[in-house]
Amino acid sequence: MRSILKGQVRSRHWKHLKQIIQVENYQNYRTYEPNYVNIESPPSMHPCKRICDLTGFEAPYFDPRTSLRYANADVFKLIRSIPSEYVQRYLALRNAAVVLK
Numbered sequence: 001m002r003s004i005l006k007g008q009v010r011s012r013h014w015k016h017l018k019q020i021i022q023v024e025n026y027q028n029y030r031t032y033e034p035n036y037v038n039i040e041s042p043p044s045m046h047p048c049k050r051i052c053d054l055t056g057f058e059a060p061y062f063d064p065r066t067s068l069r070y071a072n073a074d075v076f077k078l079i080r081s082i083p084s085e086y087v088q089r090y091l092a093l094r095n096a097a098v099v100l101k
Helices: 017-021 071-082 084-093
Strands: none
Touching: none
8 A cells, every 4th residue: 555645635536326337247236136226125124213293303202192203392382282183184194194083
């Protein structure tokens, strides 16, 4: 490896996607293996993140009455004040539509 003298900047050589595709031999890969050409990949092993239904921030809390997720106490106050038909719409966006009583 070359030694770098003090004051000299070592530049990185970045390859573009076209260059990577030309160098790699993708015909030898199996069809189910993810690579730069194939966007299909196996399902993630990590649990999905819970997102606040109103703000879009990460939501560590869950309201058992409305089944909505929320990020902080201010959002919780807002959730408790909105009408049930709006709660149903938020749940429908998340494909978790539950009929509230």
